[in-house]
Amino acid sequence: MGYKDQIDLLKLPEHVAIIMDGNGRWAKGKGKLRIFGHHNGVLSVRDVVEGAGEIGVKYLTLYTFSAENWNRPSFEVTAIMELLVSTINKEIKKLMQNNVRLNAIGDLNMLPGKCHKELLGAIEKTSANTGLVLTLALSYSSRREIMQAAKNIAAKVERGELKADDINEDVFAQNLYTANMPDPELLIRTSGEYRISNYLLWQIAYAELYFTNKLWPDFRKEDLFEAILDYQKRERRFGKTSEQVN
Template sequence: MGFKEQIDLARLPEHIAIIMDGNGRWAQNQGKFRHFGHESGVLSVKDVVEGCVEIGVKYLTMYTFSTENWNRPVEEVNALMELFISTINQETDTLNKNNIKLNAIGDIASLPQKCIDDLASAMEKTSGNTRCTLTLALSYSAKWELVEAAKKLARQVAEQKIAIEDINEKNFEAQLTTVNIPDPELVIRTSGEHRISNFLLWQMAYTELYFTDTLWPDFRREDLFEAIVDFQKRERRFGKTSEQLN
């Protein structure tokens, strides 16, 4: 029996986030340039998105490009930006066909203008879709997001729209880039690394973490289903005891 058949569809995580890692190592293991790994990783993105839609996952967030990634060699960064643009343009019709809404979080203004324009166009064209929301974290940093949220609240205090005493978790969350997205119940990281790399720090307060040695270009929907099966075996207590839950 495959992992898909083991999934309890009544207890699916509503939101899954993925740290896609290992493209460069995958390419190097084959004696190829790193960019070849990024191109191959696009196939994994397509298959995992289709897998989420297939079983009914409502939200999928993919850590696509971090603010730290700007420190990579210029040639690699430029190639990645071109790959983003071409993939977005090629896949917009497929997103609509599968009723998938495209979303993006991060410091989008720091991206090349062509990328910003094509991303905005794809988001507009898919804005009415309701089956699944695919969020790309682009030029994203959780620390950046938290600082920006603090700045927004500071401005509201300075403009006397709210009092300092009124700041709480709820209105802080309202300033985050994920304001209309539920927190992820499951975060998957590929390539064997056991860290969260500045990703969704606030949102992951009670997220289940799943680490796999599989490099991202080799990750497919069956690996996704395996992670969900593992997730469903866990007891999520949120500070309570097992006896309280039962």
């Protein structure tokens, strides 16, 4: 019996976030350039999105390009941006067929003009879809997101739109990039690294963390199903005791 057959569809995590790590090491292990790993990582994205849609996950958020990634060699950054544009163009038809709504978070104005335009166009084309919400975290930094949220709230207080005493967790969350999404309940990281890497730091406060040694280009929907099955075996207490939860 495969992992998919063992999953309780009534206890799915509503939102799964993934740190897609290991493309470069995967390529290096095969004697190839790092971009070769990024190209093959696209196949994993396609398979995992399909798998998430199959079982009914509502939100899937992928750490696609961090704000710190701009510091990589310029030829690699350029290649990744070109790959992003070509991938969006190739996948838009399949996204429409599978009722997937594309979304993006991060400092999107940092993206090259053509990349930004293609991304916004794809988001608009899929905006009426009602299935899986696929969010790409691009030029994303969680610390910057939190800092910007604090600035937005401070500005509202200065304008008299908000009182300091009115600021609570809900107000703060509504000023984050993810304002219209539930917090992730499961965070997956590939490649055997045990770091969060400045990803959704506010949102994953109570997420279950799942680490796998598989490099991202080797990760497939069956690996996603295995992670979800592991998630379903855990006891989520949110500060309570086992007796209270049960």
